[in-house]
Amino acid sequence: MSIVTVQLGQCGNQIGHEVFSALCSDSCGTHGLCSKNENQSYQDCCKERFFCEEQSAVPAARAVLVDMEPKVISQALSMAASSGHWRYSSHSHFCQKQGSGNNWANGYCVHGPRHKEAIMELVQREAERCDRLGGFLTIMSMAGGTGSGLGAFVTQCLRDAFPTSFILNHVIWPYGTGEVIVQNYNSVLTLSHLYHSSDALLVHENDVIHKICAQLLNIKQISFRDVNQVIAHQLGSVFQPAHTAGGGSGYSRNPLGDLLESLVPHPEFRMLGLRNIPQMAESSLPYSTFSWPGLLRHLRQMLIANAQMEEGIDWQVRPPQPGSSIPCTNKPLHFNTSIANLLILRGKDVHSVELGSFQDPSLYTSWLNPQDAFTAWKTPRAFNKYEKSAALVSNSQFLLKPLDSIVGKAWNMFASKAYLHQYTKFGIQEEDFLDCFTTLEQVISSYTNL
Amino acid sequence: AVSLPFAVGQCGNQVGCRFWDLALREHAAVNKKGIYDEALSSFFRNVDTRSGDNGPDIYRGKICSLKARALLIDMEEGVVNEILQGPLRDVFDSKQLITDVSGSGNNWAVGHKIYGCQYRERIMEKLRKTAEHCDCLQCFFIIHSMGGGTGSGLGTFVLNLLEEEFPEVYRFVTSVYPSGEDDVITSPYNSVLAMKELNEHADCVLPIENESLFEIVNKIHQMINSGKLGSAVKQNSLVTSSAGSAKTVPEKPFDAMNNIVANLLLNLTSSARFEGSLNMDLNEISMNLVPFPRLHYLVSSLTPLYTLADVNVPSRRLDQMFSDAFSRDHQLIQADPKHSLYLACALLVRGNVQVSDLRRNIERLKPSLHFVSWNQEGWKTGLCSVPPVGHSHSLLALANNTCVKPTFIELKDRFMKLYKKKAHLHHYLQIDGMEQSCFSEAVSSLSDLIEEYNELDATKGGPRIDASRLKIAV
Numbered sequence: 001m002s003i004v005t006v007q008l009g010q011c012g013n014q015i016g017h018e019v020f021s022a023l024c025s026d027s028c029g030t031h032g033l034c035s036k037n038e039n040q041s042y043q044d045c046c047k048e049r050f051f052c053e054e055q056s057a058v059p060a061a062r063a064v065l066v067d068m069e070p071k072v073i074s075q076a077l078s079m080a081a082s083s084g085h086w087r088y089s090s091h092s093h094f095c096q097k098q099g100s101g102n103n104w105a106n107g108y109c110v111h112g113p114r115h116k117e118a119i120m121e122l123v124q125r126e127a128e129r130c131d132r133l134g135g136f137l138t139i140m141s142m143a144g145g146t147g148s149g150l151g152a153f154v155t156q157c158l159r160d161a162f163p164t165s166f167i168l169n170h171v172i173w174p175y176g177t178g179e180v181i182v183q184n185y186n187s188v189l190t191l192s193h194l195y196h197s198s199d200a201l202l203v204h205e206n207d208v209i210h211k212i213c214a215q216l217l218n219i220k221q222i223s224f225r226d227v228n229q230v231i232a233h234q235l236g237s238v239f240q241p242a243h244t245a246g247g248g249s250g251y252s253r254n255p256l257g258d259l260l261e262s263l264v265p266h267p268e269f270r271m272l273g274l275r276n277i278p279q280m281a282e283s284s285l286p287y288s289t290f291s292w293p294g295l296l297r298h299l300r301q302m303l304i305a306n307a308q309m310e311e312g313i314d315w316q317v318r319p320p321q322p323g324s325s326i327p328c329t330n331k332p333l334h335f336n337t338s339i340a341n342l343l344i345l346r347g348k349d350v351h352s353v354e355l356g357s358f359q360d361p362s363l364y365t366s367w368l369n370p371q372d373a374f375t376a377w378k379t380p381r382a383f384n385k386y387e388k389s390a391a392l393v394s395n396s397q398f399l400l401k402p403l404d405s406i407v408g409k410a411w412n413m414f415a416s417k418a419y420l421h422q423y424t425k426f427g428i429q430e431e432d433f434l435d436c437f438t439t440l441e442q443v444i445s446s447y448t449n450l
Numbered sequence: 451a452v453s454l455p456f457a458v459g460q461c462g463n464q465v466g467c468r469f470w471d472l473a474l475r476e477h478a479a480v481n482k483k484g485i486y487d488e489a490l491s492s493f494f495r496n497v498d499t500r501s502g503d504n505g506p507d508i509y510r511g512k513i514c515s516l517k518a519r520a521l522l523i524d525m526e527e528g529v530v531n532e533i534l535q536g537p538l539r540d541v542f543d544s545k546q547l548i549t550d551v552s553g554s555g556n557n558w559a560v561g562h563k564i565y566g567c568q569y570r571e572r573i574m575e576k577l578r579k580t581a582e583h584c585d586c587l588q589c590f591f592i593i594h595s596m597g598g599g600t601g602s603g604l605g606t607f608v609l610n611l612l613e614e615e616f617p618e619v620y621r622f623v624t625s626v627y628p629s630g631e632d633d634v635i636t637s638p639y640n641s642v643l644a645m646k647e648l649n650e651h652a653d654c655v656l657p658i659e660n661e662s663l664f665e666i667v668n669k670i671h672q673m674i675n676s677g678k679l680g681s682a683v684k685q686n687s688l689v690t691s692s693a694g695s696a697k698t699v700p701e702k703p704f705d706a707m708n709n710i711v712a713n714l715l716l717n718l719t720s721s722a723r724f725e726g727s728l729n730m731d732l733n734e735i736s737m738n739l740v741p742f743p744r745l746h747y748l749v750s751s752l753t754p755l756y757t758l759a760d761v762n763v764p765s766r767r768l769d770q771m772f773s774d775a776f777s778r779d780h781q782l783i784q785a786d787p788k789h790s791l792y793l794a795c796a797l798l799v800r801g802n803v804q805v806s807d808l809r810r811n812i813e814r815l816k817p818s819l820h821f822v823s824w825n826q827e828g829w830k831t832g833l834c835s836v837p838p839v840g841h842s843h844s845l846l847a848l849a850n851n852t853c854v855k856p857t858f859i860e861l862k863d864r865f866m867k868l869y870k871k872k873a874h875l876h877h878y879l880q881i882d883g884m885e886q887s888c889f890s891e892a893v894s895s896l897s898d899l900i901e902e903y904n905e906l907d908a909t910k911g912g913p914r915i916d917a918s919r920l921k922i923a924v
Contacts, residue, residue, distance in 0.1 A: 072725075074488075099451070101736070103737050177829065178812075213806075418793075437920055441920045
């Protein structure tokens with residue numbers, strides 16, 4: 001089953017390019033640590049899922065590239081082409097000359113309707129090239145104008161045109177100290193709109209990835225390219241072929257569906273966080289060995305304590321004692337309650353892994369059966385040169401604090417009416433803002449009361 | 451996306467001339483193969499001149515003949531004629547020029563009312579023609595001075611016209627404000643009359659003061675002549691220099707100052723022309739730096755002022771660049787943003803600088819800066835990969851900061867000194883369309899603006915009160 005990726009705006013297109021590069025280099029790599037047959041099967045599955053084999057030997061990514069200015073797409077196209085291993089189709093991109101000016105209203109109210117036909121035609125074409133369409137993955141930032149505003153509009157169009165397909169939005173949250181001054185407005189508008197049309201939001205925060213680059217990867221002068229490559233690695237660990245049913249019954253035929261089924265039991269709760277372990281500089285890899293118990297112990301504590309990476313974890317945080325139901329106000333502070341978790345394990349000895357600790361009911365809300373709340377995918381084929389690696393996709397309170405912070409800052413700015421004239425000029429009124437704030441306060445309240 | 455500069459008046463055209471010269475120098479340094487590309491098309495058309503000056507535009511392939519996308523307007527011929535006889539003569543054609551002979555007599559009303567009316571149709575026609583050659587017009591730049599007659603009067607007339615005819619295209623204005631010792635006696639009148647137009651019709655204004663430019667020029671002279679760094683400085687890296695450009699005659703005193711303004715415009719548009727990991731377009735500048743429509747005056751600073759020839763840049767030097775951007779003596783107006791209140795701040799970095807350098811410096815400098823309560827983390831950042839000529843990296847900082855207030859207050863004071871005595875007023879009132887109310891409205895507009903800044907300043911240092919959030923019934 002194939003996934004069509006829609007890359008939106010500068011961030012979406014820069015990351016999208018790194019994702020396809022990572023997928024390609026992992027699947028073509030020889031570090032699979034498994035049989036030749038297994039490796040071949042992995043490669044074939046990855047290829048079918050993300051690439052389209054055309055007459056020329058170089059596979060074309062199943063992607064639609066959208067931006068309101070030409071420079072980034074142009075770079076992405078040429079970088080892919082020069083890799084020699086994959087490329088973007090020559091007619092799968094749409095761009096304009098002007099950009100969206102970091103203005104969500106411009107992206108959503110002006111560019112969206114104006115270019116809807118052209119963009120959806122590209123998507124339709126890409127969808128038709130799939131033997132079986134497994135759904136859509138959109139990649140966008142919520143801070144700017146195109147990825148955020150046009151991205152929200154396109155997501156709605158996808159929902160209207162493909163009512164039964166899965167839609168997963170990969171959303172990048174900007175640095176807290178600011179990349180764009182109106183980023184909090186754009187974020188509130190984006191998240192509230194996506195909540196209505198998307199199946200789930202898979203979130204990466206720039207601050208978190210930046211820390212990983214600095215402390216785990218020891219990169220001195222961190223560029224956006226570095227950040228994007230970490231994000232691509234993390235996404236790859238989720239989206240590369242995996243065994244979702246027990247035993248070696250082949251790779252999942254419905255990756256997005258399987259993911260959403262295991263993580264989103266209730267439409268009010270759609271925010272997914274992602275943690276990946278281990279993460280280290282490639283040069284250190286040959287000198288490191290890991291044990292599954294060690295990796296999983298760290299990952300579990302990262303989940304419980306809401307740690308952003310495997311260093312600096314607060315080991316003091318413990319789940320509440322089991323027993324009679326505890327009102328949520330009495331839950332220990334800083335404890336991260338989960339609704340559902342998905343653990344994706346790849347590499348050596350993966351079938352011998354003991355996962356009881358993740359099925360502990362005290363990790364979860366009381367209203368879901370622990371068996372239903374936790375899912376594990378075990379795949380012997382190693383990922384991206386890591387002998388053992390684990391990814392945790394979590395529907396939990398991971399994003400509660402950052403979300404609350406963004407809404408709080410946006411609200412403060414809204415109360416002073418700053419910048420509102422920039423939005424009303426393109427068709428977003430104060431009432432529209434209020435609706436969005438209401439939606440998000442509802443989400444915050446729901447997650448807080450887990 | 452195209453940015454279309456209008457140089458109006460003597461100052462505007464002198465700066466404009468430096469601008470196109472340095473733009474050509476910048477593109478020549480980057481574009482080694484001589485292919486006409488997207489970056490060049492922001493400011494230049496590629497014309498096939500085999501069929502004469504009216505040749506068709508060529509959109510790709512080798513560069514044949516570059517023509518600046520521009521309109522040069524002056525009511526005297528001196529400066530424009532010099533441009534047409536100088537090394538840039540082939541970059542302009544007669545269709546882009548509007549000149550007259552007698553000048554505006556340092557009278558805003560002559561420029562705005564008389565010449566405005568007289569040249570309206572011709573300006574419109576040339577504007578439409580120029581716009582036709584642009585496949586996507588994003589922004590107009592007006593380059594002028596405030597204190598004279600043409601730049602100030604006719605320049606603001608053009609501003610009005612642009613808003614009428616092309617309301618969706620952003621209007622950026624680079625305005626040179628007169629100093630206290632300006633030798634044009636009526637410069638306060640001209641400036642205040644022009645300010646009203648800027649308040650009402652500009653999207654963004656970048657005020658410049660000659661004193662600041664002069665101080666920067668002096669600083670560089672002193673540094674070079676002190677003998678310590680003289681030979682080690684890369685000549686073409688000086689923010690004041692024309693080295694490497696087409697201009698070969700010895701520099702006039704204003705050239706160095708005008709080069710600074712030219713570099714400001716180049717840096718402002720660099721991310722729109724060249725690629726980078728975090729692009730910052732002109733419409734983003736307007737979006738992020740203008741929280742309320744009338745508060746659109748942006749204080750700018752350029753760093754570094756020069757680069758040493760032998761350097762490997764350690765990060766300490768990089769961090770120094772960020773520190774300098776906030777220091778009083780690097781601002782292009784007489785202002786001290788550090789001790790006033792920031793509404794918003796943009797940092798556009800060029801060259802080998804990455805996001806971690808940006809973050810580190812923002813973290814470092816933030817505690818010493820005062821931001822308005824509703825924009826505590828208000829930073830707009832851009833990273834452009836291509837540095838300016840002679841540098842490995844550079845920084846343009848744009849601040850929407852209450853430190854512009856003193857400039858406006860002084861302007862108002864100088865205006866009132868003349869106005870109270872009705873000095874020289876008759877020169878203005880005798881012009882058709884000018885009445886006393888023009889003056890009172892203009893100074894009132896300026897007073898209102900000053901009052902808005904006062905109100906903001908009053909909030910500085912006050913307690914931070916977060917607005918109470920919406921409550922959801924559980």
